[in-house]
Amino acid sequence: MSATIRSLVIPVSDLDAAKAVYTALLGEPHTDQPYYVGYNVDGFEVALNPGEEGGGPVAFADVEDLDAARATLLAAGATERSAPRQVTPEARVCVLADADGNPIGLRGK
DSSP states (O other): OEEEEEEEEEESHHHHHHHHHHHHHHHOOSEEEEEEEEETTTTTEEEEEEEESSSSSEEEEEEEEEEHHHHHHHHOEEEEEEEEEEEEEEEEEEEETTTTTTTTEEEEO
């Protein structure tokens, strides 16, 4: 399996406060919605996700086959934090955790 990390999703409790800080750092967001604020940083996505459970930012690896990558990681000892869900017509995401509880995000078809 070969994956490329192309995005970092940051859970926030106060979207407006977080957006002010990240806009000052990264410039205007390309997407500014109540459920998601996204910034393009030289082709790398930095996103603010309101209302998500804590635990810190999640780096998402882009994979061709989400179900196959998920099964491989679960078989290797990862545990599931959130089941696969559709986020755009062409993408689904899920979050697993390594043995120390660190999040591993997967994004794919």
